[in-house]
Amino acid sequence: MRKTLIGPRMRQLRREHKQTQAEMAKALGVSTAYVNLLENNQRSLSVQMLMALSDAYGVDWRDLIKDESSTLLTDLRNTVQDPVFGGATPDLQELRAAIDHAPLLVGHFLQLYRSHRTALEKMMRLGSGRMPDNLLSSSPETIIHDFFRNHGNHFPDLEKAAEKLRAAEPCDVDDVYAVLKARLRGVHGVEVRSAPVEEMSQALRIYDEADSVLHLSEALDHQNRVFQLAHMICLVELPELLESLTTGSAIRSETGVTRCHVELANYFAAAFLMPYEPFYATAERTRYDVDRIAAAFGVSFEQVCHRLTTLQREGVRGVPFFFLRVDKAGNVTKRFNATTFTIAEYGGACPVWNIHTSFRTPGVIVPQFVELPDGERFFTLSRTTERPVFSRDTQDRRLALSLGCELQHAHRIGYATPFNTLDAELFSPIGINCHLCPRQACSQRAHQPLLIELPIDTKRRGNTRYES
Numbered sequence: 001m002r003k004t005l006i007g008p009r010m011r012q013l014r015r016e017h018k019q020t021q022a023e024m025a026k027a028l029g030v031s032t033a034y035v036n037l038l039e040n041n042q043r044s045l046s047v048q049m050l051m052a053l054s055d056a057y058g059v060d061w062r063d064l065i066k067d068e069s070s071t072l073l074t075d076l077r078n079t080v081q082d083p084v085f086g087g088a089t090p091d092l093q094e095l096r097a098a099i100d101h102a103p104l105l106v107g108h109f110l111q112l113y114r115s116h117r118t119a120l121e122k123m124m125r126l127g128s129g130r131m132p133d134n135l136l137s138s139s140p141e142t143i144i145h146d147f148f149r150n151h152g153n154h155f156p157d158l159e160k161a162a163e164k165l166r167a168a169e170p171c172d173v174d175d176v177y178a179v180l181k182a183r184l185r186g187v188h189g190v191e192v193r194s195a196p197v198e199e200m201s202q203a204l205r206i207y208d209e210a211d212s213v214l215h216l217s218e219a220l221d222h223q224n225r226v227f228q229l230a231h232m233i234c235l236v237e238l239p240e241l242l243e244s245l246t247t248g249s250a251i252r253s254e255t256g257v258t259r260c261h262v263e264l265a266n267y268f269a270a271a272f273l274m275p276y277e278p279f280y281a282t283a284e285r286t287r288y289d290v291d292r293i294a295a296a297f298g299v300s301f302e303q304v305c306h307r308l309t310t311l312q313r314e315g316v317r318g319v320p321f322f323f324l325r326v327d328k329a330g331n332v333t334k335r336f337n338a339t340t341f342t343i344a345e346y347g348g349a350c351p352v353w354n355i356h357t358s359f360r361t362p363g364v365i366v367p368q369f370v371e372l373p374d375g376e377r378f379f380t381l382s383r384t385t386e387r388p389v390f391s392r393d394t395q396d397r398r399l400a401l402s403l404g405c406e407l408q409h410a411h412r413i414g415y416a417t418p419f420n421t422l423d424a425e426l427f428s429p430i431g432i433n434c435h436l437c438p439r440q441a442c443s444q445r446a447h448q449p450l451l452i453e454l455p456i457d458t459k460r461r462g463n464t465r466y467e468s
Helices: 007-016 021-028 032-039 047-057 061-065 069-080 092-101 103-126 140-150 156-168 173-188 222-237 239-246 254-273 276-285 290-297 301-308 354-360 407-412
Strands: 191-195 205-208 213-217 321-326 332-337 366-371 377-386 398-406 427-429
Touching: 007 032, 007 047, 007 092, 007 103, 021 032, 021 047, 069 092, 069 103, 092 103, 140 254, 140 332, 156 222, 156 239, 156 254, 173 191, 173 222, 205 222, 213 222, 222 239, 222 254, 239 254, 254 301, 276 290, 290 301, 301 321, 301 377, 301 398, 321 354, 354 366, 354 377, 354 398, 377 407, 398 407
Parallel strands: 191 213, 366 427
Antiparallel strands: 205 213, 321 332, 321 398, 366 377, 377 398
């Protein structure tokens, strides 16, 4: 078990109160030398000292021992591997030392890098001719993605609430829709009605609060109707919980908070329809066969993929997955991440990745082993999914999904069994985006990279016009 070390937090607390080490030692009833050892992480924190700090400075002891080092280590490791830094990268021991001894500096460094990343992304989208005043502000999508990432894409309070409701309304998979519909009517006085597409203005769900009627579009299939009811249950029963989860976050705008509540309600709906422990047990038993899991819980392929990214409960962890959904133009329309896989906000736009070629084989799962420019390797599954069809004009509303994990977890997944992972040629070299990818001699390159100069020689013609 790791010792509890709080040196940087203790030093910050002392400076906030404008005290010397001797003054803090007097307030805590210990020696100055002992305070010095604690601040330099040369002594672990005892329960008595934790209580003394809490009493003397009026701070919550849980805030003092909160350990965010795992997330920080992942973010810091990803950041220093960016090609912009060049040369050798710090090893894990150096990164852990930085987090242990200078967490504020690490935090400022990561914030600076995020600002750099945001600036690059917006310049790529907008072009140099029309830069907005708020160039360096993060988009709502990035802020919400970071909010979920900072929580490890796992919310124990929502899990508990979903389990409590499932216990209060026990039912078989086939009866969930009727049970949720009856609960909305009996507990909240909300009637659920199906409505023709023409009356819904292309919306899938409309809640008329004044008349206490929830309208569901006839375009929704059964699985998505059930999901919409579970989503609505969260909104009407747990508004205080949603508010508490977003209070104190970096999300400032009212629209951003509302958007985050919608995503959290989606999380709750998935947790209700696919209860954690039965879902985890089924995933492990079937070796993460998405179709079999979907059939067992009466949900869609996409809903299972989303739920798989949330299996991060201490002691009962599933494979840590990332999940990405893109349209035919390569725009990311949904993303969740419990891995070190860096997903750019503006798209998973590498044509070497099979998430794009999956459009050629609708409904077929396409496995692929990939390698990022920094050498990290992943196993991915890509498949298309269908969107609701409203009319003849809305046909072929197909999207592509990708579910993936780090190579070290691939042995737990049945889809990876037929492959020899020791074969170096098995791995497809991909990048996040041509603008950021440092790979040379890539036959699929569509843009000159921002961070390196590719060689150009008039005597030679390379795979693309960007190098020779």
